[in-house]
Amino acid sequence: MKVQIWANLGVKNVKRTEEFYTRLGFKETPGQKSDELTSFLFGDDDFIIHFFKEDSLKKGMKGDLADLSKGNEVIFSISAETEAEVNDWATKVKDAGGHVFSPPESFQGMFGCAFTDPDGHKFNILKWK
DSSP states (O other): OOOOOOOEEESSSSHHHHHHHTTTOOOOOOOOOOSSEEEEEETTTTTTEEEEEEHHHHHHHHHHHTTTTSSOOEEEEEHHHHHHHHHHHHHHHHTTTTTEEEEEEEETTTTEEEEEEETTTTEEEEEEO
């Protein structure tokens, strides 16, 4: 049996989310776009993250969504090949409207930075030393 896994996240504004991830250079998931949803492919294996309008995802999950101003849901990690690439990501994220909450730095044998998208979903960019 072939198994595929993807993530579903809630967003306040689908169009703003679409613009943010497009500006970062991610490819849209074919056939997965509506007023309630935008979706992107991440990494060489095309991990899918669907970004649903919050009310739509809440209805489908039959419960409340995490309040990202009070805590964390998950942090997605994206690999980088060079320190310069990490620095470029930090600049692109800021220019696209995200928030770099941990600027590029060395730590625990890595060089990286961490950011949130406009809705507070967390990502880090890591280059192993």
